[in-house]
Amino acid sequence: xxxxxxxxxxxxxxxxxxxxxxxxxxxxxxxxxxxxxxxxxxxxxxxxxxxxxxxxxxxxxxxxxxxxxxxxxxxxxxxxxxxxxxxxxxxxxxxxxxxxxxxxxxxxxxxxxxxxxxxxxxxxxxxxxxxxxxxxxxxxxxxxxxxxxxxxxx
Numbered sequence: 001x002x003x004x005x006x007x008x009x010x011x012x013x014x015x016x017x018x019x020x021x022x023x024x025x026x027x028x029x030x031x032x033x034x035x036x037x038x039x040x041x042x043x044x045x046x047x048x049x050x051x052x053x054x055x056x057x058x059x060x061x062x063x064x065x066x067x068x069x070x071x072x073x074x075x076x077x078x079x080x081x082x083x084x085x086x087x088x089x090x091x092x093x094x095x096x097x098x099x100x101x102x103x104x105x106x107x108x109x110x111x112x113x114x115x116x117x118x119x120x121x122x123x124x125x126x127x128x129x130x131x132x133x134x135x136x137x138x139x140x141x142x143x144x145x146x147x148x149x150x151x152x153x154x
Contacts, residue, residue: 038146044108045139049154052115052137055084055100067091068098075120077133109141109151116140116152 010018056078062068063076068088070076078084081104087097104113118126120135139151 035146041108042145045151045154048105048107049137049139051101051105052081052084056134056137059084059088059100062098074133075135077120077135079133081115081117081134081137107139107141109139109143112140114140 059068059078060076063070063074067090069091071079078088078100081101084100085103087099090096090098104115106113107115116138117129117134118136118138119130119132121132122128122130122135139154141151144150145154
């Protein structure tokens with residue numbers, strides 16, 4: 001059969017070749033897109049940890065300077081993450097509260113605003129929070145990072 005010169009369109013072979021090439025290109029691009037997504041989540045986790053640790057350090061600095069009341073046994077660290085958000089009374093100023101965070105950030109790996117906590121009195125290898133104060137925070141995600149480390153150790 002001869003094609004007329006006026007007939008336009010693609011043959012089935014041409015369509016199959018185009019679909020195959022698009023499939024191969026998609027298969028090649030998918031791993032790099034997944035890598036970029038995970039890398040972005042890791043950057044968000046680092047930023048959230050930096051924000052939380054900065055607020056804890058600022059609370060400690062204020063308590064060491066005698067600007068906020070310190071409870072016995074807390075070593076000047078906040079009793080929980082809620083204290084950083086709700087604020088604490090400033091010594092010598094009536095009705096003045098110092099807030100260290102606007103909100104507890106969401107852990108991008110778990111999608112929750114729950115964090116693993118460590119108190120100053122806890123052993124460095126302790127898996128559970130002692131509850132005395134908040135000295136450090138960590139992700140509760142059991143997953144591993146792109147570099148092979150666990151998010152919980154960041």
